[in-house]
Amino acid sequence: xxxYDQYDQQMVDARVAEFRDQARRRLEGKLTEDQFKxxxxxxxxxxxxxxxxxxxxxxxxTLNSRQMTMLGDIxxxxxxxxxxxxTRQNIQYNWVKLEDAADILADLATVEMHAIQTSGNCIxxxxxxxxxxxxxxxxxxxxxxxxxxxQWSSFHPEFSYLPRKFKICVIAxxxxxxxxxxxxxxxxxxxxxxxxxxxxxxxGGMGRTPMIAPMVRDFVALDQLVTYAxxxxxxxxxxxxxxxxxxxxxxxxxxxxxxxxxxxxVEEEFAHLLEQGVExxxxxxxxxRTFFTDPPFEDGAxxxxxxxxxxxxxxxRNTHRHKHDAYVxxxxxxxxxxxxxxxxxxxxxxxMARLAKQYSFDEIRVxxxxxxVLPHVRIADLPALWAELHEAGLxxxxxxxxxxxxxxxxxxxxxxxxxxxxxxxQRISERFDKSGKTGKLGELKLKISGCINxxxxxxxxxxxILGVDKxxxxxxxxxxxxxxxxxxxxxxxxxxxxxxxGVIEAVEKVTDLYLAQRTEGERFIDTYRRLGMExxxxxxxx
Amino acid sequence: MKILTGNDLKxxxxxxxxxxxxxxxxxxxxxxxxxxxxxxxxEEAARRVNVPYAIEATREDDGHVRPAHIKDxxxxxxxxxxxxxxxxxxxxxxxxxxx
Numbered sequence: 001x002x003x004y005d006q007y008d009q010q011m012v013d014a015r016v017a018e019f020r021d022q023a024r025r026r027l028e029g030k031l032t033e034d035q036f037k038x039x040x041x042x043x044x045x046x047x048x049x050x051x052x053x054x055x056x057x058x059x060x061x062t063l064n065s066r067q068m069t070m071l072g073d074i075x076x077x078x079x080x081x082x083x084x085x086x087t088r089q090n091i092q093y094n095w096v097k098l099e100d101a102a103d104i105l106a107d108l109a110t111v112e113m114h115a116i117q118t119s120g121n122c123i124x125x126x127x128x129x130x131x132x133x134x135x136x137x138x139x140x141x142x143x144x145x146x147x148x149x150x151q152w153s154s155f156h157p158e159f160s161y162l163p164r165k166f167k168i169c170v171i172a173x174x175x176x177x178x179x180x181x182x183x184x185x186x187x188x189x190x191x192x193x194x195x196x197x198x199x200x201x202x203x204g205g206m207g208r209t210p211m212i213a214p215m216v217r218d219f220v221a222l223d224q225l226v227t228y229a230x231x232x233x234x235x236x237x238x239x240x241x242x243x244x245x246x247x248x249x250x251x252x253x254x255x256x257x258x259x260x261x262x263x264x265x266v267e268e269e270f271a272h273l274l275e276q277g278v279e280x281x282x283x284x285x286x287x288x289r290t291f292f293t294d295p296p297f298e299d300g301a302x303x304x305x306x307x308x309x310x311x312x313x314x315x316x317r318n319t320h321r322h323k324h325d326a327y328v329x330x331x332x333x334x335x336x337x338x339x340x341x342x343x344x345x346x347x348x349x350x351x352m353a354r355l356a357k358q359y360s361f362d363e364i365r366v367x368x369x370x371x372x373v374l375p376h377v378r379i380a381d382l383p384a385l386w387a388e389l390h391e392a393g394l395x396x397x398x399x400x401x402x403x404x405x406x407x408x409x410x411x412x413x414x415x416x417x418x419x420x421x422x423x424x425x426q427r428i429s430e431r432f433d434k435s436g437k438t439g440k441l442g443e444l445k446l447k448i449s450g451c452i453n454x455x456x457x458x459x460x461x462x463x464x465i466l467g468v469d470k471x472x473x474x475x476x477x478x479x480x481x482x483x484x485x486x487x488x489x490x491x492x493x494x495x496x497x498x499x500x501x502g503v504i505e506a507v508e509k510v511t512d513l514y515l516a517q518r519t520e521g522e523r524f525i526d527t528y529r530r531l532g533m534e535x536x537x538x539x540x541x542x
Numbered sequence: 543m544k545i546l547t548g549n550d551l552k553x554x555x556x557x558x559x560x561x562x563x564x565x566x567x568x569x570x571x572x573x574x575x576x577x578x579x580x581x582x583x584x585e586e587a588a589r590r591v592n593v594p595y596a597i598e599a600t601r602e603d604d605g606h607v608r609p610a611h612i613k614d615x616x617x618x619x620x621x622x623x624x625x626x627x628x629x630x631x632x633x634x635x636x637x638x639x640x641x
Contacts, residue, residue: 027552029589047592049617051554080627099554113574333592340623411613422623472612472639494555 001062001363002147002291004112011155012109015116019043020102027099044115045101049415052096054104060128060170061089061366065353070111072349078104083349085334085342087406088167089127089459090118090365094413116154118261121162123125127169129177130367133292134329134375136321136481139191140279142172144289145198145225151288152226159233162493163240164248166233167205178368181213182206182377182460184250185232187225196222202232202262204256206454210490211251214259217264224270227279228456231270237264238409272496294362301380311437314397319382326379330360332372332389333396333404337433338426342370350391359385359523369406371399402437402444402511403429406457408452410467411474417450419467424448427504427517433529444524445483453502460484462525463510464491465503476503477522480510480536481528495541506540513539543573543601546581547614551581556617557591564591566629568607568618569630572601606639615640 004012013323015092017040024037040046056071063071071091073081078100079093085524086092096104108114117124126146129530133141149168159166169180172189180186186201197219220228234251238258254262255429301323306312319328332352336340344352352372356364359381360510367373377385390394398404405428408414410421426450447461460465463490464479475497482491498506511524513536518527528536545568546559557564558571559581565571574581578596586589598610609615620628621639632634 027589033586034594047549049613050556050620051549077606095554099552178602411616412623415613417613420622426623469612472610474612 001064002059002143002288004241009109009112010014012112012114012116013267014103015043015114016102017111019105023098023102031371037491038120040101041119042116043101043105044118045096045098046119047415048094049411049413051094051103052098053092053094053175054096054101054115055086055090056108056113056115057125058089058091058113058366059150060126060132060143061138061368062143063364063366064362065357065364067111067113068353068356069350070107070113072344072346072353074107075344075346075349080259081188082343082345084247084340084409085344085366085370085372086140087408087455088125089130090125091366100275101232104471117119120303121166122160123156123162123166123168126150126153127167127183127368129171129173130365130373131329131375132172132179132365133294133322133363134322134327135173136319136323137175138323140172140189140196141292142170142189144285145172145189145222146170146228146290147291148285148286149229152229152280159237162233162237163242163541164245166236166250167360168229174486176484176486176488179390179457179460181334181488182457182484183213185229185415186213187229188482189222194365197221198225198228199409200228200232200391201204202266203251203259205249205251206457206459207249208246208452208454209249209252210454210459211255212488213251214254214297216259216263222285223282224274224279224376227273227308227519228266230278231273233265234269234273235265239265240353247449248448295363297376298378299325302326303380304382309395310390311383314386314390314395315382317397318399319377319403322376327376328382329373329375329378330377330382330385331367331399332374332394333398334394335398335404335429336393336396339402340428341425344372345394350394350396351388352394355385355388367450369404373467395505398429398438400445401439402432402446402463402507404445405429406445406447406461408449408451409457410448410456413447414450414455416453419476420449420467421448421450421456421465423465424465424476424503427500428507431504431508437511437515440515442523444511446507447482457484458482459490460488462523462528463489463507465507468497474500476500478503478506478510478540480533481525483525493532494537510536510538543599543607544575544578544596545607545609545615546573546574546594546596547571547609548585548591551589551592554592558618559585559594567585568609569601569605571607596639599627608639612641
């Protein structure tokens, strides 16, 4: 994985010192909250419902054990013993004190981590495929390109005050495991006639106006990748709405201009930028690439004894095919039945760090689904790994099932939310675990957001739930048919909303209809697409 | 009744104006009537509270103060999904009070 050079480290250390002084001045009353707020947000420090919340960047979700150990230590030292892994492959701490914030950043800096650009109208943490560098189906490891874009976008003076926040995703497989087309810029590295290049999709996103990003370029040479991204950003920075926060994302600009006109302007800017020579030299990409070489894989067993049925289910659901046939990527579920999606205790984080060192060449990935991956596990080591995970409450065999629910923090923690998300996730996972239907349902992605900002990705759920405020009461809208994958689609609302009990019943009704109507091999989303909304509406509302 | 809430500057903890100081317990909140703006300005200037604001609330027959909006009731208690982190960890009926 990428290691800081002296410039990276100096920048991060300097930012810690700068923020320490800003926090001191705020505590001494030399800065008002209005003056301090933009400064703390530039360092990922929010004021949430119950306390300060610190969001820490995990570039493209990649960590080593030293970093994960530090995240666990911070949970114990400065928080209330846990951290929350988010849908942006970040981690956030919900109970941070302002007087400790600079110390946390200093601790993070010792392991090459920070909270820079995890808030504000800038280019946020760049996300990627959680199986990057390990997946059997990628044309290349996408992380060097994500890292190049990270370096380009960090402290970029032209893009530090964009009309709104800006999210970039880079993948390198046909299969989209990172919701690539629901980003402001989604980049897919492809191979064409033996040459690698990048497809650019621009103007996707969820929130109050969900949009699927249209393709604006089907092949950008990799030695022009940054230049093309810069052209996309420049047109947005020039024309994006600054007068209305709700219309300020690039998806609105692309929609209002039309993809064709937006593309025309980007191409014009791109041609101009090519003359300016803004692209970093290829030598820099090559330097970065050297940090992402394969670990020393060895041949070994390609299968494993599966007589323990619980272990067999976990292997079937929670491991993913690796590019080396003696290895798999193993998903550590942060979704125990009845648990809070994405939460991990300090102790669990340190355990995951140790397991990564022992079983996965010291590598860890954070998934946007709020789980964690050990990307390179020898198939022969799976029984031992599973035993330890099972013992620690991290062995839930539920990846991509109805129990693998994405849920935002909702009204339990977030000052923007209108309704709680976590209790629904807890109750749904308990109900389906108890009924034994989870396995029968197969792949079923259920996502819950506590407000229209859609941090819980409800628009992209096969089943989506949106919490709203209805005359002071929590109310939940059910939607069906969304997908964040390569078959991307936006979910549609079924009809009037439900109370908490009602929406759980509603989930059961639509899944029962699916079980009754599916044909061989059909996933829930396939059956929904074949039947359409009407039968589901009929089942829900009669 | 109208009560004042905000977050403690140093810790971020949710606090309620008691007439003399900021308390962690909503039941100690007092009706500030028309004095909300004046108190908030003074307390914010004295760095005792962050982003204070006034809300509607009622005092129940049992003496508990109940903020009108669910968001402030959740703020008053703590996350409903982590009873161990709330201000009433041993009270099984605490959630009934909030929701």
